[in-house]
Amino acid sequence: MTQSIDIDKISDVLVDVAATYILPRYNALTSGQIDTKSGPNDLVTIADTEAEEALVRILPDLYPGSIVIGEESISSGKATLAPLKDAGRMVWVVDPVDGTYNFVHGKREFAVMLACVMDGEIRAGWIYDILGERTMTMEKGAGAYFEGRRLNLTNRNDAINATGHIGKKYFPKEMRAHLEDQRDKVKQFYSLSCAAHEYINLATGKADFGVYSRIKPWDHLAGVLAVTEAGGVIAKWDSSVYHPSDDFGGLIVASHDALLHQIDAIFIKPILEDIILKYGK
Structure with a gap:
């Protein structure tokens, strides 16, 4: 159509x-x-x-x-x-x-x-x-x-110089301590408790990355398109293809591919297997 x-x-x-x-x-x-x-x-x-x-x-x-x-x-x-x-x-x-x-x-x-x-x-x-x-x-x-x-994302910050959005309270309890333990691996991360404003920051380059444990379509579809059209990248935690109907799993958003892989290695990969075993993909 x-x-x-x-x-x-x-x-x-x-x-x-x-x-x-x-x-x-x-x-x-x-x-x-x-x-x-x-x-x-x-x-x-x-x-x-x-x-x-x-x-x-x-x-x-x-x-x-x-x-x-x-x-x-x-x-x-x-x-x-x-x-x-x-x-x-x-x-x-x-x-x-x-x-x-x-x-x-x-x-x-x-x-x-x-x-x-x-x-x-x-x-x-x-x-x-x-x-x-x-x-x-x-x-x-x-x-x-x-x-x-x-919009054109030109920032090429690596993780240690990157600012991002992570709302720990929205993550499974098993992940929160790990996220906090990794805080010093990036410049800073914080939450606005509003995906829309976080995506405004991500698509304009005010923020370099975002990590999300909830991917309800109404919270992410517009933002995902904004970031990717601006030159950024997104990936699901389990590396499966992101589809507009997805409403379960996790998402990483970043200004460039190298940073996405760094953020994945810092925050997600070390505990992904345990999370999948408990919650599924």
């Missing part, structure tokens, strides 16, 4: 949806508008659900025959990832408020993430930093852009 995508038009849609359903709720949520999902820090708000519902209505109207799946519809059991395996379907994957915990607690690191998948490939993506009023767009084969500038 081949269908052209109006990148700018979709960017405008995200700005409008955020202005209507998300921004008015920032620092204005009541307790009844916040709920939990898998745990006390896994939050969902009325802003998440209303923004996703709006995109479920709008995008198929713009692109008849397409389907929208989102974090909240998946989490609630109303949708599955199965459409991502349908090569003949145009599928939009949305995280209406990536960084919901930050959003609820008045922090700045939250954003809208959207990706378009066709024929088993990530064709386009958007990351809209709502408070910063900045949109990163990316299209397969056409580059990644941020604030009107085409």
Whole structure:
């Protein structure tokens, strides 16, 4: 299936949806508008659900025959990832408020993430930093852009000089001590608790690498396309081919191939066999 995508038009849609359903709720949520999902820090708000519902209505109207799946519809059991395996379907994957915990607690690191998948490939993506009023767009084969500038990763830092994103609290308990033990092998690593803002850093060169233990499509599709279109690289922990429908396993993101292999050797390879034995690939 081949269908052209109006990148700018979709960017405008995200700005409008955020202005209507998300921004008015920032620092204005009541307790009844916040709920939990898998745990006390896994939050969902009325802003998440209303923004996703709006995109479920709008995008198929713009692109008849397409389907929208989102974090909240998946989490609630109303949708599955199965459409991502349908090569003949145009599928939009949305995280209406990536960084919901930050959003609820008045922090700045939250954003809208959207990706378009066709024929088993990530064709386009958007990351809209709502408070910063900045949109990163990316299209397969056409580059990644941020604030009107085409992105080109030129940093060639090795691990000891590299800054990255690792959120230890999201990793299996068995890995956390190992990650901390290896901290001095890189310049620094930290977490923003928001994949969208971490991918902005990764695609612009502000960060050199990222290591992720959760690869839900809504958190990674747009960012993976941004980094690879900017010249960076990605790899799954087990070296299997990354597919848009993947929702289990781990991912390494880096500005260049040599760094990716260094990060893998430092943080993942030494304990990968034990992790696979316990959790599977």
